[in-house]
Amino acid sequence: MSELLSPTYTRADEAFDCLQTAIVKGELAPGEKIGELELCSRFDLTRGPLREALGRLESRGLLVRRPHAGVKVVSVSASELMELYRIREVMEGLAARQAAERMTDQEIADLQATLDTHERMIDEAQGQAYYQAEGDYDFHHRIATGSRNTKLAQMLLGDLYYMVRMYRYRLSTSTGRPQRALGEHRRIVEAIAQRDGELAEFLMKRHINAARQNIEKKIQEGDISI
Amino acid sequence: MSELLSPTYTRADEAFDCLQTAIVKGELAPGEKIGELELCSRFDLTRGPLREALGRLESRGLLVRRPHAGVKVVSVSASELMELYRIREVMEGLAARQAAERMTDQEIADLQATLDTHERMIDEAQGQAYYQAEGDYDFHHRIATGSRNTKLAQMLLGDLYYMVRMYRYRLSTSTGRPQRALGEHRRIVEAIAQRDGELAEFLMKRHINAARQNIEKKIQEGDISI
DNA sequence: AGCGGTCATATTGTCAACAATATTGGCTAA
DNA sequence: TTAGCCAATATTGTTGACAATATGACCGCT
Numbered sequence: 001m002s003e004l005l006s007p008t009y010t011r012a013d014e015a016f017d018c019l020q021t022a023i024v025k026g027e028l029a030p031g032e033k034i035g036e037l038e039l040c041s042r043f044d045l046t047r048g049p050l051r052e053a054l055g056r057l058e059s060r061g062l063l064v065r066r067p068h069a070g071v072k073v074v075s076v077s078a079s080e081l082m083e084l085y086r087i088r089e090v091m092e093g094l095a096a097r098q099a100a101e102r103m104t105d106q107e108i109a110d111l112q113a114t115l116d117t118h119e120r121m122i123d124e125a126q127g128q129a130y131y132q133a134e135g136d137y138d139f140h141h142r143i144a145t146g147s148r149n150t151k152l153a154q155m156l157l158g159d160l161y162y163m164v165r166m167y168r169y170r171l172s173t174s175t176g177r178p179q180r181a182l183g184e185h186r187r188i189v190e191a192i193a194q195r196d197g198e199l200a201e202f203l204m205k206r207h208i209n210a211a212r213q214n215i216e217k218k219i220q221e222g223d224i225s226i
Numbered sequence: 227m228s229e230l231l232s233p234t235y236t237r238a239d240e241a242f243d244c245l246q247t248a249i250v251k252g253e254l255a256p257g258e259k260i261g262e263l264e265l266c267s268r269f270d271l272t273r274g275p276l277r278e279a280l281g282r283l284e285s286r287g288l289l290v291r292r293p294h295a296g297v298k299v300v301s302v303s304a305s306e307l308m309e310l311y312r313i314r315e316v317m318e319g320l321a322a323r324q325a326a327e328r329m330t331d332q333e334i335a336d337l338q339a340t341l342d343t344h345e346r347m348i349d350e351a352q353g354q355a356y357y358q359a360e361g362d363y364d365f366h367h368r369i370a371t372g373s374r375n376t377k378l379a380q381m382l383l384g385d386l387y388y389m390v391r392m393y394r395y396r397l398s399t400s401t402g403r404p405q406r407a408l409g410e411h412r413r414i415v416e417a418i419a420q421r422d423g424e425l426a427e428f429l430m431k432r433h434i435n436a437a438r439q440n441i442e443k444k445i446q447e448g449d450i451s452i
Numbered sequence: 453a454g455c456g457g458t459c460a461t462a463t464t465g466t467c468a469a470c471a472a473t474a475t476t477g478g479c480t481a482a
Numbered sequence: 483t484t485a486g487c488c489a490a491t492a493t494t495g496t497t498g499a500c501a502a503t504a505t506g507a508c509c510g511c512t
Contacts (some may be wrong), residue, residue: 037464059285059286067236069236089320461505
């Protein structure tokens with residue numbers, strides 16, 4: 001995963017990546033109590049690097065540790081998931097505004113090309129929730145990076161997205177409104193291309209708010225459970 | 227520090243708290259390259275727990291590690307500090323809005339009493355930048371907690387505030403506008419007391435924006451340097 | 453029979469020795 | 483004289499063993 005970024009890749013990094021993807025993909029179920037030695041044998045690691053990775057993951061809120069009592073994957077309630085979307089709303093709104101001010105023309109062109117790819121993906125693989133979710137993630141990822149706000153991108157990419165993706169995998173459902181979401185994405189990119197930060201922020205906030213309400217409705221209807 | 231929260235306090239927790247406060251207080255200067263054994267002797271720790279703490283701190287962005295090349299305290303440029311304030315603006319705006327919706331009457335009363343204390347502090351200890359900064363921190367801390375948004379509070383209290391406080395210590399200067407800030411605090415609490423979330427959000431955003439501009443001006447005037 | 457306490461066990465926290473790697477200084481050659 | 487390379491060194495990464503503690507079962511008491 002990150003072995004491309006850092007020339008030397010330590011076991012602790014390896015442990016961190018393995019555990020993070022395992023948690024996100026739901027291979028380690030939320031609330032599941034899990035022993036260190038079990039994790040070691042499972043991922044072929046030794047306890048030292050593993051514990052370092054556990055510390056990082058705890059600090060990021062993906063799991064909780066109780067001294068001498070083991071570690072368990074964090075389980076987030078429905079209401080807490082909704083709170084995550086409230087945070088995303090304001091933070092990604094800011095990201096969109098700053099992206100409109102700072103992205104290069106090339107980056108914007110790439111972003112538009114990305115949306116074309118997403119459109120084909122939706123047409124071809126109709127209902128393939130997984131790929132839709134990945135496309136959505138790609139879009140938001142690019143805007144976070146494009147904000148040129150290091151800490152903002154770090155918080156979005158390093159904290160929030162992992163928790164949100166964790167629930168995407170668990171629910172194995174995308175927003176369920178792919179073409180509508182794509183349209184919203186297009187309008188956001190349009191605002192960015194016109195360097196209209198204020199509009200980009202407004203549209204992004206509305207986009208995420210709509211996604212939140214969509215999930216909230218599904219939960220209330222009992223379509224999905226957490 | 228956290229030994230009150232968790233009944234069992236491990237060496238790793240101790241290491242984490244020690245290092246964090248040392249970084250925040252500037253005892254470990256930004257950019258300073260620092261060896262593990264030196265840290266061990268300095269805080270009377272062994273390398274195991276220390277490394278676990280280093281992993282956590284790296285994950286929170288307070289220091290950076292390069293494999294086999296050591297660890298150094300993160301150094302934030304002036305522009306990055308300004309970016310932090312942009313993030314605070316939107317996140318604390320959200321916190322204020324949710325606090326207005328969710329704080330108990332008791333908490334609001336306590337918050338108002340806190341402001342009275344701050345007022346006395348400003349009168350008595352005129353120009354005592356340190357205590358003013360602590361009062362300011364207390365105010366924002368209570369609102370973050372009052373939002374009842376676990377992740378939001380975690381991100382504010384566990385990430386952003388430490389970085390901001392780090393620069394407060396380094397610059398050893400509060401905003402330099404204590405009574406004006408206090409007035410803004412009062413108006414925010416007023417909005418919260420009236421359960422006007424929208425207004426609370428607006429006022430909080432303006433409050434932080436003003437603080438940012440204030441620092442920006444000082445930097446441009448050369449009053450303070452980073 | 454239900455509850456509380458105690459003890460064995462398994463798991464986590466901690467430590468110190470070993471291996472691997474980046475840095476730094478000196479040396480050689482152009 | 484300077485640039486580049488090489489080796490010695492010190493520092494970090496890793497490992498396995500040891501110590502401390504929470505869990506859970508068993509037994510005695512009420």
